[in-house]
Amino acid sequence: MSHFTQISVQIQDFDFAYQYKKLRDSNNSDGALVTFVGLVRDMNLQQSVSGLFLEHYPAMTEKVLNEIVETARAKWHLGSVSVIHRVGHLKVSDQIVFVGVTSQHRQSAFHANEFIMDYLKTQAPFWKKETTTQGDKWIEAKVSDMQKSKDWP
């Protein structure tokens, strides 16, 4: 196999072990593989929250994720990059997002993974709505997230 970029926006869950193996098997020259998984949490949600609904802008989402990965590739020497983001109904503790990056050395892989997540949170057209027994409530964007993507040189 050789280095790849994988972008997927999907309703179904992803298998962490399988995604890890795909990245690991993609080459023998990279000494670092950094993964991140985002989960649905019950913190800062009301008690009656049963999960989330994730909406997106289908024509734009994969385009933006590709641009973010290309920007990361221009900044660091990366091997394979995989970004998976789920949409639709999710329950507490479900997996939302997977970002996996390989590189020859760990620093590039750590930095690129964080960079991709920081930009995904402020640029990629996804919106979360809490689903509760009293009704649904849209989640507001955090100023701290907007600041994080601005902090990258």
Add this chain to the structure above:
Amino acid sequence: MLKILFFGQLKDVIKTEYLEIDIIQNGKQLNTVAKLRSLLQEKGNAWNEYLAYGKALVAVNQELTSDDTVINDADEVAFFPPVTGG
């Protein structure tokens, strides 16, 4: 015709996810995002509040952009709140 899309909370409060409008309005061309935004804000209180500059981001042909962007007939313009994925 301009194709206009709305997402997230904005879509819910204005009860609209898609509309098409003529790029010529009252004999003048809606040639920037700013002019289109102003016109849409006149459609009601919720439109005025939730489409306000700074409250709704804008993408033209699936690219995040700013209000001084020039728009052309058949462009796809999307308005939405700051994103909350990840």
